[in-house]
Amino acid sequence: xxxxxxxxxxxxxxxxxxxxxxxxxxxxxxxxxxxxxxxxxxxxxxxxxxxxxxxxxxxxxxxxxxxxxxxxxxxxxxxxxxxxxxxxxxxxxxxxxxxxxxx
Numbered sequence: 001x002x003x004x005x006x007x008x009x010x011x012x013x014x015x016x017x018x019x020x021x022x023x024x025x026x027x028x029x030x031x032x033x034x035x036x037x038x039x040x041x042x043x044x045x046x047x048x049x050x051x052x053x054x055x056x057x058x059x060x061x062x063x064x065x066x067x068x069x070x071x072x073x074x075x076x077x078x079x080x081x082x083x084x085x086x087x088x089x090x091x092x093x094x095x096x097x098x099x100x101x102x103x
Contacts, residue, residue: 003010009018010030019026051058091099 002008007020010016011018015030017028017030019028046052046055
């Protein structure tokens, strides 16, 4: 970086930077400024890479989120049934050893 290239020294407690130039040293008084970029909370379609690639497919204005649907779902269990305790598929011996090590 620039500071390393020119062998600049930052003296924090004095708020100065010493920059050697030929046979002299340039002393610069520094002030800290904080710059922040304000980001918009509004999401735009153009910011999504896939949308940007296919702009002709996506509408200009999004209608919103899909409606919340009421879905009733349940799994009926058989009372006092034991869980199935077997591998869903065969494993190579090395895979079985790795599985045993992890468990």
